[in-house]
Amino acid sequence: MKFTDGYWLLREGVKASFAAQVDDARVEDDRLTLYAPVRRVESRGHTLNSPLLTVECFSPAEGVIGVRATHLAGEADRGPHFPVHADPGHRAKTRTEGSVVELSAGSLSLRVDTAAPWRLDFTAGERTLTSVGRRGTGFATTPEGEHHSLAQLSLGVGELVYGLGERFTPFTKNGQSVDIWQADGGTASEQAYKNVPFYLTNRGYGVFVNHPGKVSYEIGSEAVGQVQFSVEGQSLEYLVIHGPTPKEILDRYTALTGRPALPPAWSFGLWLSTSFTTDYDEETVAGFVRGMAARDIPLSVFHFDCFWMREYQWCDFTWDPDVFPDPEGMLRRLREDHGLRVSLWINPYIGQKSPLFAEARHHGYLVRKANGDVWQWDMWQAGMALVDFTNPDARAWYAAKLRALVDQGVDCFKTDFGERVPTDVVWHDGSDPERMHNYYTRLYNETVFEVLTQARGVGQATLFARSATAGGQQYPVHWGGDCESTFGAMAESLRGGLSLGLSGFGFWSHDIGGFEGTPTPAVFKRWVQFGLLSSHSRLHGSGSYRVPWNYDEEAVAVTRDFTRLKHRLMPYLFRAAQQAGESGSPVMRAMLLEFPDDPACHTLDRQYMLGEDLLVAPVFTEDGTVEYYVPEGTWTHLLTGEQVRGPGWRRERFGFDSLPLLARPGSVLPFGADEERPEYAWARDVTLRVHALADGAEVITRVPAPEGGTAATFRTRRTGSEITVTAENAPGPWHVVLAGPEGYAEPVTAPQGATELTLSLP
Structure with a gap:
């Protein structure tokens, strides 16, 4: 002001x-x-x-x-207040x-x-x-x-x-x-x-x-x-x-x-949505899932958007019986036949037609005006009211509705909305309406997140949340909201994600292909690359489906190949996720975070570091041209093995099978062995890619275990022209690949039971 x-x-x-x-x-x-x-x-x-x-x-x-x-x-x-955790x-x-x-x-x-x-x-x-x-x-x-x-x-x-x-x-x-x-x-x-x-x-x-x-x-x-x-x-x-x-x-x-919580490993795989206003029923969902399987595209999560419930009744937390007559059976089939997790769309509002409206009104669970009337309007849902999460009983009531869905087999919730919160109301706990406007989303997402962390005794959980404020990073994951289906919207989404990462949020996603409208095949394929090199990856749209075969056969190949690449990167990505929870560094990092002493990195917003060792420059042009900056040192194209020397700007053109994806000088990247799923024994059969290690340097690579077991540790050091890798707690065979001027060398496998391997530089 x-x-x-x-x-x-x-x-x-x-x-x-x-x-x-x-x-x-x-x-x-x-x-x-x-x-x-x-x-x-x-x-x-x-x-x-x-x-x-x-x-x-x-x-x-x-x-x-x-x-x-x-x-x-x-x-x-009158509050509310951000909790600030002082060091006692x-x-x-x-x-x-x-x-x-x-x-x-x-x-x-x-x-x-x-x-x-x-x-x-x-x-x-x-x-x-x-x-x-x-x-x-x-x-x-x-x-x-x-x-x-x-x-x-x-x-x-x-x-x-x-x-x-x-x-x-x-x-x-x-x-x-x-x-x-x-x-x-x-x-x-x-x-x-x-x-x-x-x-x-x-x-x-x-x-x-x-x-x-x-x-x-x-x-x-x-x-x-x-x-x-x-x-x-x-x-x-x-x-x-x-x-x-x-x-x-x-x-x-x-x-x-508050530190970002650690999402479960399965959440890092590919999510597919029904989209928003499209027509869908159980057969539609089954057709999508079969279509992905027939094209060998690994899928981890299926998301049901708003119309899993009956129109005008959001939220009543009840499956529309006309299109989903057997939800428990459907959820069981998705899990048992296809190994899928399930996400459901929800919001914090109750439409007047919903049977829950009268119930919540009777018990005082809805936000009221000063005269005692329930606050309502017709935007979004007719006669919509807002759940008062400052009322502990209302929180418990709302949570119970979600627990019933979890008991059916639902794994997570997309917590949409939470932004248009009125200020001409009275809150149950007497909170100041102006202060509650932003803070409301924290109570909303915290309520849902607690349901999921307590479900089935599983400590890890994930949301797909749109709104947040300070402290909201404790309840991941967040996605970028309603964007157009254009290259410009793709770039603006990345700007938003990088800004959020510099605001303490460790995990971020976006609607692959854009939300509003239908992307061209070129936009879709480039957005797929970007989306699968983000912390979380979801295909979602508004009025059109986001299945890749609706675009062209190349879109199918791009989706398949980059999903498989992400699965192989899981040992590296999950360690980056752990770092977010340990120190607040986001998985997707503005270049400034990794290179604060390089002034050229201070304004870069069309590229980022995925974790600490991978540079990603998404392509935002129809013809595949991309301009990007390479910091100092010898970098290696992860997809081609080509070496690139910085510092300096590069202008290149890429086909839809590639983009600038560079490994940092001196990095040792663990590649997992399984392309088909994000959850597997990451350290078993792992391949370590060693990139331009300086003489005398030593790098420690920790490969986590997906269920919280003992991490494997690899110590890589260079002495002259030799690279020595020492393994600790490696559960099985492991391999080493050296990057050189002619590209990646052939992998060398450590003998069975070996804890040390020495190689000569190419």
Whole structure:
């Protein structure tokens, strides 16, 4: 939200006050409290008839410093609040040197000169990361009487801003106005399904605004050298998080707001959907499944979209008996005959025609207006009402409906919607409607995720969720929402996914082929490549089926070959998934995450790293031309064995059987032996591909076990012209392939029972 008219003036009717100096500083062992008048105090008379801001400075964890600025402290606090997991063993330190007071939290410090004009400096060593200056702490009132608390943090020359959720606008957020406000706006506007009040920069720090409601950002768009953020209310809290690397920033941020859960291995395979408004019944589903099998396309999950239920009755959690007369039998056949898992579409709404509407209304499970009426409208479903997840009984009621479906044989749910949440309502727990608008999705997805984690004693679970906010990364997987079926929409989807990954989310997917409309064969085939080189892969559309034979025979081959490739990559991909849960690094990583010291990588949004060692550059053109950047070193085309030297840009053309898929110099990639499924003993018969290992280098490759068993570990080291691989806990035969100037060499198999193998470089 903009408050100024240019640099000098305020907008008409706006009044603003900013901290001008420190009048008093209370220094405790682990925190500071600064009392800041909004004018220079030169006499006792200046202390009258003028606001005094209370600015609390604290540290919940090492490398993190929080600032909470309050104007009037008597404002009622009705919640909700983001849970922030402070480190109970951490204690910040304070010190005073003359007029300077300092709060230190490990590598990050906050310095304030109490004798100077208002200024907060966040430093790492002797380097200032960012500063809060003369307009950096304050409040503004609008002509409508709204009171907004605001802050400004400085931007350095060349500093770039990323994150703020799944945003489809330009990848670097400089120059943009961004509102953190859930909206069902597709993938082609400034609105977003997943809004996260957290950004990081390429200068070694991130900032989390601890406010679940609307946060309005001006990122170099009002004051060009500042990131401004504001909230309506009397208080504003933000946390500055030091890295210095982007990975370390995400590690600390997700330690505070929650780590991504680890999805089950089967969820990484190919998902096929009925699509949305298409006609389908059990025979349609069976035909799709048989068609995939007949074409040797491995399939892991079948998804039933909205019309598994009767029209006008979403959600009643009951199969439409006219098209699915025997759901239990159908689910059993899909599992036993085809080895498939099943996903069902749901949302948090109850249509008036649904029998559950009267039941939920009677028990008080629906969100109400101030006069006691149930809140309803006719958008989406006629007479639709909203489940009140702030009511524990309503959560239990909703969860029970889902457990009945799980008992039938359903494995996961697509948790659609959760964005259009009204603010003219009263919540069961008294939550503030404005703060609940964004937060609602967290309660919704948490409820469903808990059902799945508790089902059948299985700890791992997966959703296919559209909406999210801070902390929502704990309930994966998330997908990119409703995009067009074009190359442009494919590129904007990738931008959104990379932004979400830089907002703490470890897993992300998208509708292969696009949602709205029908893709051309070229768009479909290129999107299949991209989709099967994403963390999760789903064929889905709106009014047309997404089975590959509806396009051409080459589409069938591309789908088959890239699904099989993904299955062989499962030892590598699942280790990347584990890293997401351990440290918050997403499976699909913006180039900035892996190459923070290469300025050329700071703005790249048409390529990414899949895990830490695979560069992927999707093709977004009809003729197969792609421009992509290769960082320093000798990289290897995974599909051809060709070596590519960086740094530098390349412009190449690829057929539909290929795309830029490069292995990082010095990487050792484990390839599994099974092409037909994502779940298998990944370490058994594994092949290690060794890429341009430097002399004296040693690489440790951990190959996980899908059911949480003991991981196999391979230690690869180069000494001169020899490569030695040592195995630990390898359950059976294993193989090594060396990359060289002429491509990949022939694989060498370790003798039965051997724990070490030495090869000569080609």
